[in-house]
Amino acid sequence: xxxxxxxxxxxxxxxxxxxxxxxxxxxxxxxxPDNLPFxxxxxxxxDDRIIALVAKDLHRELTFIWARxxxxxxxxxxxxxxxxxxxxxxxxxxxxxxxxxYYTSSYAFVTxxxxxxxxxSFSDEHLxxxxxxxxxxxxxLSPPSLPLIRAGYTAQIIGFESFGSHEGDxxxxxxxxxxxxxxxxxxxxxxxxxxSPIPLTxxxxxxxxxxxxxxxxxxxxxxxxxQDQSLLQQLNASIRRLQPQIDRVLAEFSVPTVGATEEPR
Amino acid sequence: xxxxxxxxxxxxHVRPRCWLAMLLIAxxxxxxxxxxxxxxxxxxxxxxxRPYAGPLETDDGQWVRAxxxxxxxxxxxxxxxxxxxxxxxxxxxxxxxGVARGQEAAPIxxxxxxxxxxxxxxxxxxxxxxxxxxxxxxxFDPNPSPAAKGEACCDWVNRGAVFDAGKIFYNTLDGxxxxxxxxxxxxxxxxxxxxxxxxxxxxxxxxxxxxxxxxGDSGGEFGVRGWLAALDAGSGKLLWQAYNTGPDKDVLIGxxxxxxxxxxxxxxxxxxxxxxxxxxxxxxxVWGFVAYDPSTNLIYYGTANPGPWNxxxxxxxNKWTGGMWARDADSGQxxxxxxxxxxxxxxxxxxxxxxxxxxxxxxxxxxxxxRPDRNGYIYVIDRLTGQVLSATPYVYTTxxxxxxxxTGRLIHVDEKKPEVGKETVNICPMAPGSKDWQPSSFxxxxxxxxxxxxxxxxxxxxxxxNYIAGTPYIGATVRYYAGPGGNMGELMAWDPIxxxxxxxxxxxxxxxxxxxxxxxxxxxxxxLDGWFKAADARNxxxxxxxxxxxxxxxxxxxxxxxxxxxxxxxxxxxxxxxxSIVSANLDTRDDSAANGWGSALHDLKNATQPxxxxxxxxxx
Numbered sequence: 018x019x020x021x022x023x024x025x026x027x028x029x030x031x032x033x034x035x036x037x038x039x040x041x042x043x044x045x046x047x048x049x050p051d052n053l054p055f056x057x058x059x060x061x062x063x064d065d066r067i068i069a070l071v072a073k074d075l076h077r078e079l080t081f082i083w084a085r086x087x088x089x090x091x092x093x094x095x096x097x098x099x100x101x102x103x104x105x106x107x108x109x110x111x112x113x114x115x116x117x118x119y120y121t122s123s124y125a126f127v128t129x130x131x132x133x134x135x136x137x138s139f140s141d142e143h144l145x146x147x148x149x150x151x152x153x154x155x156x157x158l159s160p161p162s163l164p165l166i167r168a169g170y171t172a173q174i175i176g177f178e179s180f181g182s183h184e185g186d187x188x189x190x191x192x193x194x195x196x197x198x199x200x201x202x203x204x205x206x207x208x209x210x211x212x213s214p215i216p217l218t219x220x221x222x223x224x225x226x227x228x229x230x231x232x233x234x235x236x237x238x239x240x241x242x243x244q245d246q247s248l249l250q251q252l253n254a255s256i257r258r259l260q261p262q263i264d265r266v267l268a269e270f271s272v273p274t275v276g277a278t279e280e281p282r
Numbered sequence: 283x284x285x286x287x288x289x290x291x292x293x294x295h296v297r298p299r300c301w302l303a304m305l306l307i308a309x310x311x312x313x314x315x316x317x318x319x320x321x322x323x324x325x326x327x328x329x330x331x332r333p334y335a336g337p338l339e340t341d342d343g344q345w346v347r348a349x350x351x352x353x354x355x356x357x358x359x360x361x362x363x364x365x366x367x368x369x370x371x372x373x374x375x376x377x378x379x380g381v382a383r384g385q386e387a388a389p390i391x392x393x394x395x396x397x398x399x400x401x402x403x404x405x406x407x408x409x410x411x412x413x414x415x416x417x418x419x420x421x422f423d424p425n426p427s428p429a430a431k432g433e434a435c436c437d438w439v440n441r442g443a444v445f446d447a448g449k450i451f452y453n454t455l456d457g458x459x460x461x462x463x464x465x466x467x468x469x470x471x472x473x474x475x476x477x478x479x480x481x482x483x484x485x486x487x488x489x490x491x492x493x494x495x496x497x498g499d500s501g502g503e504f505g506v507r508g509w510l511a512a513l514d515a516g517s518g519k520l521l522w523q524a525y526n527t528g529p530d531k532d533v534l535i536g537x538x539x540x541x542x543x544x545x546x547x548x549x550x551x552x553x554x555x556x557x558x559x560x561x562x563x564x565x566x567x568v569w570g571f572v573a574y575d576p577s578t579n580l581i582y583y584g585t586a587n588p589g590p591w592n593x594x595x596x597x598x599x600n601k602w603t604g605g606m607w608a609r610d611a612d613s614g615q616x617x618x619x620x621x622x623x624x625x626x627x628x629x630x631x632x633x634x635x636x637x638x639x640x641x642x643x644x645x646x647x648x649x650x651x652x653r654p655d656r657n658g659y660i661y662v663i664d665r666l667t668g669q670v671l672s673a674t675p676y677v678y679t680t681x682x683x684x685x686x687x688x689t690g691r692l693i694h695v696d697e698k699k700p701e702v703g704k705e706t707v708n709i710c711p712m713a714p715g716s717k718d719w720q721p722s723s724f725x726x727x728x729x730x731x732x733x734x735x736x737x738x739x740x741x742x743x744x745x746x747x748n749y750i751a752g753t754p755y756i757g758a759t760v761r762y763y764a765g766p767g768g769n770m771g772e773l774m775a776w777d778p779i780x781x782x783x784x785x786x787x788x789x790x791x792x793x794x795x796x797x798x799x800x801x802x803x804x805x806x807x808x809x810l811d812g813w814f815k816a817a818d819a820r821n822x823x824x825x826x827x828x829x830x831x832x833x834x835x836x837x838x839x840x841x842x843x844x845x846x847x848x849x850x851x852x853x854x855x856x857x858x859x860x861x862s863i864v865s866a867n868l869d870t871r872d873d874s875a876a877n878g879w880g881s882a883l884h885d886l887k888n889a890t891q892p893x894x895x896x897x898x899x900x901x902x
Contacts, residue, residue, distance in 0.1 A: 055752040064752075087750060092869050107747035107754035154750045163595040169558030180751050202753040229594035230702025235747060235754040 384857015
């Protein structure tokens with residue numbers, strides 16, 4: 018038996034048993050089951066597609082844990098080790114380690130193309146008198162509400178529920194004339210504008226624009242547990258390798274991206 | 283905070299949050315507790331006991347409204363239980379509301395019956411005080427919408443009912459005021475006042491003046507527009523509604539309006555002190571207690587904080603939020619206004635109680651109101667004119683330097699202004715203020731106010747990226763902790779004439795219960811971990827205490843029973859803003875749970891359990 022080398026055996030045996038298992042241990046990814054264009058249970062979202070590329074690149078099997086990233090999600094699920102990876106988290110999110118961004122996007126003005134104008138800022142005169150659609154995030158309006166309220170457009174703002182099957186409602190409202198303009202997070206704007214029966218113009222809020230410190234452009238990466246530095250590094254390396262493929266997926270979903278993502282190439 | 287009528291059906295879910303919310307996870311902030319500029323409260327001692335010579339309402343031994351009398355003294359002339367015998371006080375009977383949520387209501391006693399309102403679903407219980415054990419006479423179920431639980435910021439609380447002319451009036455969390463026959467428990471009328479779909483709820487205890495039921499709204503976190511309404515007590519018909527933002531006609535500002543300070547003078551300031559149209563969702567709700575002075579026929583009450591939370595989006599004084607009104611009790615017309623916290627930066631609602639007293643002041647007797655405000659100052663205000671006679675700090679303060687008595691303005695310390703991209707540490711007092719809604723009491727025998735309050739500071743980090751449904755935004759993370767001395771709460775006896783503390787009883791936890799003062803020279807109050815205590819009104823010595831089943835955040839009352847004996851009653855049931863840690867079972871490993879309380883109350887879940895029991899005490 019191994020008794021002649023008990024210490025060595027104690028070291029080697031688990032290695033022998035564990036190594037193949039480690040290599041095969043699936044990458045557990047928390048994803049929203051019904052939140053296109055980001056993810057859905059069928060794996061049809063761009064985040065699903067991108068993480069599949071990454072898992073393949075890392076030779077890891079992929080397991081989805083379906084969970085909505087609503088209030089309390091991090092402390093109730095992620096921090097209790099429900100999964101290894103979070104999709105689509107903004108750089109700077111506290112409590113988790115975030116990879117380098119695999120894309121950077123901005124909130125964008127969505128208007129009907131036939132009107133022939135493109136809104137470039139929150140002081141644009143085209144906003145005057147128009148009903149302005151915004152996403153409701155939890156019970157609060159998304160960040161564009163702040164410059165809009167400051168600029169005197171409070172009475173024109175209409176909030177839209179933005180979960181699940183309602184995700185695209187704020188963009189559809191531009192197409193059917195319920196609002197004159199919407200200010201929407203880029204990936205949502207691009208994806209639903211492309212599907213619109215009438216052509217819509219998607220015009221990003223200028224990258225450098227901030228309202229009292231609140232940015233409108235965010236880098237988006239994967240989130241991992243803070244102590245999981247090796248996974249963080251693997252994911253970063255994988256993003257670097259796969260950036261052209263990632264960009265093709267994003268283009269397929271008409272996600273308007275800004276320059277920052279191109280730098281890591 | 284903002285919420286708009288959506289063009290889609292809005293999914294309503296439980297969100298136990300109170301203020302900036304939008305918090306998913308808290309960073310571990312290393313706080314620098316070194317303050318650069320601070321305002322120290324007057325040191326303990328120095329205040330005097332001086333018997334009060336002013337008029338007081340006659341006490342009939344009942345407790346018909348939450349505040350006891352119209353002057354909000356919460357003073358009972360009963361003295362059967364006193365400093366000499368309180369040590370032998372025992373439980374006489376108990377009653378379970380069946381709702382293990384925050385119990386903030388004052389039990390109401392009228393015609394040998396006790397009326398208790400439970401948190402949502404807001405069942406009203408009538409208990410027969412003439413029979414042993416006070417059996418249930420009837421109960422009334424208003425069937426409030428379950429959606430209300432999701433809209434309420436801070437647990438499912440209700441602050442109680444009011445008895446007037448044979449009817450019990452109270453509010454339901456989903457925005458109705460109901461009138462119930464006090465004898466039969468049958469519904470008399472029901473009027474919808476608040477719009478749940480806009481995030482409005484009602485939590486306050488109404489009061490009745492001249493046959494008018496006065497009710498205000500809650501929900502300032504969600505971008506509602508605050509108001510106080512008067513309903514006809516007989517029919518429930520809306521008689522007037524005074525908004526706290528918008529044009530003068532909505533605010534009921536007319537010819538009688540004579541504010542003391544220049545910054546409150548002008549036309550339509552409820553519009554002009556906001557960006558265009560922002561007043562429509564400007565907050566300024568009314569969820570505290572209303573005082574009434576029969577000698578002037580004026581009502582007095584405060585208005586909550588403005589919205590949205592990001593103050594940069596609403597430059598201006600944001601009238602008429604963070605301030606207080608004097609209005610004609612019959613017409614609702616404004617008489618004066620004073621703004622304690624113009625352009626609020628810290629969520630300092632101005633809803634705290636006003637106690638109406640006639641005090642000797644620099645050689646004359648002045649009709650004043652005393653307001654221990656959330657912003658850290660105790661105001662003595664001439665209640666005829668709105669002139670601030672004094673504004674004295676009563677807690678450790680780093681955020682402001684004082685109140686300019688010439689202009690009435692609160693003077694801010696610029697470096698404590700929260701800004702995106704910045705971590706601001708050692709903000710004292712914190713967002714819930716130096717004192718939240720928990721009501722004070724006054725004893726004419728000592729001339730002292732008994733003020734339950736917090737001693738807490740906060741760090742606020744405004745650079746957090748957050749996300750929901752894949753969509754990023756900026757939130758803030760706040761973390762509360764004890765101020766100097768390490769005690770998070772205290773009961774303080776305050777001499778309003780000298781503006782000095784006389785004594786304090788520190789407590790580990792924030793003191794979130796109301797108080798009652800009696801002619802037996804006792805002050806009753808409770809602690810967040812469930813102790814119900816009687817302190818000597820003269821020196822603050824604890825003479826009796828009893829451990830109830832759950833934390834206390836309610837309003838104690840005392841009354842004379844049909845048997846001639848004096849009773850003291852308190853609802854025990856932890857909850858409310860800090861106590862929702864326990865009642866909603868929040869994870870205290872998250873410092874920002876209950877919007878910042880998580881850091882301060884890590885161990886509260888070990889100290890107490892959810893509950894909902896009325897305790898009634900008497901001498902054996």
